[in-house]
Each structure stands twice: as structure tokens, then as C-alpha cells.
Amino acid sequence: MTTELTIRKAHLDDLDAVEAIEWSVFDSDQLSRASLRRYMSVPSTAMVVAQERADITGYALVGFRKGSKIGRLYSIAVDKARAGRGVGRALLDASETAAHERGCTRFALEVRADNPRAIALYEKNGYEMLGREDEWYEDGGAALRFEKKLVD
Numbered sequence: 001m002t003t004e005l006t007i008r009k010a011h012l013d014d015l016d017a018v019e020a021i022e023w024s025v026f027d028s029d030q031l032s033r034a035s036l037r038r039y040m041s042v043p044s045t046a047m048v049v050a051q052e053r054a055d056i057t058g059y060a061l062v063g064f065r066k067g068s069k070i071g072r073l074y075s076i077a078v079d080k081a082r083a084g085r086g087v088g089r090a091l092l093d094a095s096e097t098a099a100h101e102r103g104c105t106r107f108a109l110e111v112r113a114d115n116p117r118a119i120a121l122y123e124k125n126g127y128e129m130l131g132r133e134d135e136w137y138e139d140g141g142a143a144l145r146f147e148k149k150l151v152d
């Protein structure tokens with residue numbers, strides 16, 4: 001477990017660090033700097049960051065749709081050098097809390113079928129696999145759909 005880990009709402013000042021993590025961690029389907037900046041400020045998304053001392057070590061992005069009680073994890077990423085120390089789990093917890101606070105009763109996500117590490121994170125945290133979508137990603141990769149009921 002990490003020490004001095006804070007999970008907080010993202011600010012525009014975090015943009016450089018979040019962009020660097022996004023582009024170092026994902027090989028395709030990266031969110032552009034402009035998209036990340038927009039997601040930090042629009043009401044239809046909530047972004048949280050993990051901060052350890054002065055460093056941003058991960059981020060998660062949650063999306064909401066008007067009239068829907070399903071929150072959606074758009075992205076979660078942890079700095080490679082800081083992976084495997086509980087940061088991802090803490091970001092996932094905070095994402096679920098953000099969705100719950102917005103009145104969501106369920107939380108949904110897609111994950112690459114060839115990403116066992118992320119799949120393990122979701123399965124260990126109460127997510128149920130609902131199905132598979134072939135050709136979901138830019139490179140033709142398949143996605144697994146997961147969902148979790150958020151407690152009242």
C-alpha cells in the first residue's frame with residue numbers, strides 16, 4: 001500500500017501530468033490533451049487524480065448521461081512506475097463514489113479483453129461481466145463489458 005496517497009478532484013494544473021500518464025500507459029485510443037482539458041471542466045464528467053506528495057500518479061474519468069442512473073468509467077490509468085501499490089483500486093473507489101454522489105445506482109465500464117490486470121482489478125472489486133464487444137477499439141481489439149450495482 002502507498003503512503004500519503006490522496007485522491008482528489010482534478011484541476012487544470014494537473015493537465016500536463018494526466019496527459020503524460022495517458023500517453024505513456026495506453027498504446028491506442030489515447031484521449032487528446034484537448035479532450036482531457038474539456039473533461040476536467042464539463043459537468044457531464046468527473047475526473048479524479050491520485051497524488052502522492054507532489055506527484056500525480058494516476059487518474060480516473062467518469063462519465064454521466066442526462067436521465068441515466070448509470071455512471072460510466074471512461075478511463076483509469078496509473079503511472080507505470082507506481083502500479084501494483086493500490087492506486088488503481090483507490091481511483092476506482094473514488095470513481096464509484098463520484099457516480100453514487102451524482103445519483104447513479106450502477107457503474108459500468110469496458111475493458112480490453114487482453115488486459116488481465118485491469119480485469120482482475122474489476123473482478124476483485126465486485127464487477128460482473130455482462131458481455132463482449134468485438135472490434136471495439138481503434139486497433140480492432142475486443143472489449144468486455146462490466147457492471148457493478150452501487151449500494152445506497
Ligand SMILES: CC(C)(COP(=O)(O)OP(=O)(O)OC[C@H]1O[C@@H](n2cnc3c(N)ncnc32)[C@H](O)[C@@H]1OP(=O)(O)O)[C@@H](O)C(=O)NCCC(=O)NCCS
Binds near residue numbers: 089
Ligand atoms: C489497471 C491499473 C489501473 C491498475 O492500477 P494499479 O494501481 O496497478 O492497481 P492496484 O495496485 O490498485 O491493484 C488492484 C488490483 O489490480 C490487479 N493487479 C495489480 N497489479 C497487478 C499485476 N502486476 N499483475 C496482475 N494483476 C495486478 C490485482 O487484482 C490487484 O488486486 P490485489 O492488490 O488485491 O492483488 C493500472 O495497471 C494501469 O494503469 N494499467 C494501464 C491502463 C489500463 O489498462 N487501464 C484500464 C483501462 S480499462
